Amino acid sequence: MSNNDKKTLSFSQSVNHMADRAFQALDMDPGIANAIKACNSTIQVNFPVNIKGKIEVFTGWRAVHSSHRLPAKGGIRFAVIVDQDEVEALASLMTYKCAIVDVPFGGSKGGLLIDPAKYDRDDMELITRRFARELIRKGFLSPATNVPAPDMGTGQREMAWIADTYKLLHPEDINHNGCVTGKPVAHGGIRGRTEATGRGVVYAIREFFRHPDDVKTAGLSGGLSGKRIVIQGLGNVGYYAAKLLEEEDDAKIIAIIERDGALINDDGLAIEAVRQYINEHKTIKGFSDATFTENGSSALELKCDILIPAALEAQITADNADRIKTSLIVEAANGPVTFAADEILRSRGVTILPDAYVNAGGVTVSYFEWIRNLSHIRFGRMERRFDEMRGQHLISAMESLTDKTVPDWMRNEIVRGANELDLVRSGLDDTMRNAYQELSETLHNNDKIEDFRTAAYVVAINKISRSYFDIGVY
Ligand code: GLU
Numbered sequence: 001m002s003n004n005d006k007k008t009l010s011f012s013q014s015v016n017h018m019a020d021r022a023f024q025a026l027d028m029d030p031g032i033a034n035a036i037k038a039c040n041s042t043i044q045v046n047f048p049v050n051i052k053g054k055i056e057v058f059t060g061w062r063a064v065h066s067s068h069r070l071p072a073k074g075g076i077r078f079a080v081i082v083d084q085d086e087v088e089a090l091a092s093l094m095t096y097k098c099a100i101v102d103v104p105f106g107g108s109k110g111g112l113l114i115d116p117a118k119y120d121r122d123d124m125e126l127i128t129r130r131f132a133r134e135l136i137r138k139g140f141l142s143p144a145t146n147v148p149a150p151d152m153g154t155g156q157r158e159m160a161w162i163a164d165t166y167k168l169l170h171p172e173d174i175n176h177n178g179c180v181t182g183k184p185v186a187h188g189g190i191r192g193r194t195e196a197t198g199r200g201v202v203y204a205i206r207e208f209f210r211h212p213d214d215v216k217t218a219g220l221s222g223g224l225s226g227k228r229i230v231i232q233g234l235g236n237v238g239y240y241a242a243k244l245l246e247e248e249d250d251a252k253i254i255a256i257i258e259r260d261g262a263l264i265n266d267d268g269l270a271i272e273a274v275r276q277y278i279n280e281h282k283t284i285k286g287f288s289d290a291t292f293t294e295n296g297s298s299a300l301e302l303k304c305d306i307l308i309p310a311a312l313e314a315q316i317t318a319d320n321a322d323r324i325k326t327s328l329i330v331e332a333a334n335g336p337v338t339f340a341a342d343e344i345l346r347s348r349g350v351t352i353l354p355d356a357y358v359n360a361g362g363v364t365v366s367y368f369e370w371i372r373n374l375s376h377i378r379f380g381r382m383e384r385r386f387d388e389m390r391g392q393h394l395i396s397a398m399e400s401l402t403d404k405t406v407p408d409w410m411r412n413e414i415v416r417g418a419n420e421l422d423l424v425r426s427g428l429d430d431t432m433r434n435a436y437q438e439l440s441e442t443l444h445n446n447d448k449i450e451d452f453r454t455a456a457y458v459v460a461i462n463k464i465s466r467s468y469f470d471i472g473v474y
Contacts, residue, residue: 006340007318012039012089014339019096022457025448028465036095036464039088040064045134049127051119060112060131062140062148065091068467071144071370072108073098073363075151075182076131076158081312082111089313090151093334093356094363099460101360101435103367108146110135116153128158132165141166143178143373149366150182152312155236156194159183178373181366190369190379192424193362198240199425200361201308201332202249203432204353208328211440218351219327220305225250230304230326232257232296233311234275234284237332237359241310243271255299256284257311262299263290301325309336316341324350331355346451354453356460357435364431368424379424384417391415435459 009017016037023033042063048055061084064072074094087109095107112131116124135141141148141162150159159182166179173179177188185191192199209215209224220227229251231242238256245251252268263269263284270289277287285292293299300307300320307326309315313335316324321341329345329352331337337345337352345352372379391414395406406414418426443455 003318003340006343007338009339010085010089011313011335012085012092015089015092015335017339018342018453019092019457019461021454022449022461025446025454025458026461028461032465032468035468036066036461037092039091040067042084042088042091043135043138043140044084045131045138047130047134049123049130051123051126058112058114058127058131060110060134061087062110062135062146063088063091063108064140064146065107065109066095066464067106067145068464068471069098069104069106071142071147072106073103073147073181073366074107074109074149075362076110076112076148076154076162077151078112078114078116078153078158080113080115082113086313087111090334095464096356096457096460097360097363099463100357100439100456101364101431102463103360103363105147105363105367108148109151110140110148114153124158125161128161129165132162133169136166136169141179142170143173143175143370147178147366147370148180149362150236152235156182156184156189159189160187163187175374178370181369183369188369188373190365190372190424191419191421192428193365193369194236195240196365196424196428197237197332197359197362198242198310199244200364200428200432201237201241201310201330201358202244203361203429204358204436205245205306205330206249207433207436208353211436213444214351214440219349227251227305228254228303229306229308230255230257230299230302231308231310232300232315232336233309233333234258234271234278235311237362238308238310239271239275241308241332243275246271251306254304255302257296257299258284260285260296261292261294262296263287263292264299264302265290306330309333312336314338316345318344321345322348327351328353331358334359342453352451352453354456357439357452357456360435361428361432364428365424368427379420380418380422384419387417388415391417 044061046059048057090109091107098105140146159180162180167176183189231238242253255264260283301323303325306328308330310332316337318340321344334355438459439455442459443449449455
């Protein structure tokens with residue numbers, strides 16, 4: 001393929017080309033490879049909504065890439081960039097993502113072509129409920145078969161409307177709450193879901209730094225403390241990732257890139273202050289403790305240790321890949337590096353932790369939420385007090401055997417029973433660590449695999465193809 005052809009690949013072609021490297025490394029039968037790559041089904045819906053007395057027609061899609069595991073899972077995005085190819089590409093990434101982190105779901109994704117900023121809350125509710133109804137009626141939304149979640153332009157509010165719409169149409173379905181994840185906690189959501197993708201990104205980076213050989217290969221040394229980080233996008237994913245990296249890992253966020261430009265401060269930005277400024281002013285322009293540049297994407301080219309694209313797809317392309325000056329790219333967004341850019345960065349030896357692994361924290365905690373909904377009980381509800389009592393007995397036993405008093409900090413640690421948030425974070429951390437270890441072992445034990453992305457696809461494809469072989473292809 002010529003360099004020009006690579007430049008004009010669509011998003012789904014770009015994902016498929018990346019997957020092809022793994023199929024080649026695995027010497028996979030081309031028929032099976034095509035079966036895995038193909039998107040099962042996509043529906044397009046066009047529906048009218050009465051917006052303050054005027055009828056407007058909206059267009060949306062839901063793609064199911066794979067249903068070797070059910071339900072198929074993936075977010076719904078509300079944005080002006082949505083089209084069928086994007087939704088299908090994102091659905092295929094969901095298939096690989098779920099396999100990488102051992103979440104037993106197929107891959108799906110939805111999108112509505114809309115600029116949410118143009119509508120008020122009541123309009124958004126009408127539009128969301130109507131879109132949900134279309135998906136439910138066409139068999140593309142239910143707890144057993146297809147479960148959406150938040151994505152770009154959607155959040156808890158939209159998920160609550162979707163859940164309520166499903167419940168109104170299917171009151172007899174005892175598991176109605178499991179028809180969508182990312183709901184508010186008061187409506188069947190789980191604690192820790194909102195921060196999950198960003199937190200998962202941080203757990204992935206921490207695990208990377210627990211592997212000194214991988215750190216060295218990337219041209220880095222030491223731990224996360226003091227590392228200079230550029231982050232693109234301070235939305236839900238970028239905000240939590242940046243905040244944790246700054247506050248818990250002592251890393252320096254030297255630049256934040258947003259829609260309207262970039263903020264740069266070599267001594268590190270205070271993430272909470274930037275976020276509050278954005279909430280108040282709807283822009284980063286004018287934030288006092290940084291230099292502002294209107295040319296936001298130029299900040300992607302700043303020299304740094306870690307570059308975290310956490311916004312849109314296709315941000316690092318054949319046009320700027322040569323000028324990227326980081327050692328490590330951590331793909332918190334879906335598809336931020338195009339296939340053509342990936343080839344350039346690979347040849348330059350830049351380490352990339354791929355999207356299908358890095359941002360899998362969201363769907364991981366969605367999985368916990370779905371289980372919570374099916375089991376109709378909050379995690380930790382049965383065992384918390386029991387664990388606390390056992391901790392108390394342990395302390396009493398230690399004190400009576402040693403004749404010493406256990407210090408308060410130790411007593412508090414031992415006596416505390418885990419609540420739902422503790423369990424969610426522990427499950428998420430464990431998932432991200434295990435998946436990294438699987439990727440790293442796969443990368444180091446196969447000569448045909450040169451990078452983490454191919455390793456991630458190999459891990460995913462091995463698991464998916466096994467289920468095809470086990471159940472047969474009809
Ligand atoms: N939209 C998120 C993603 O792209 C979450 C999907 C989910 O939780 O189902 O991974």
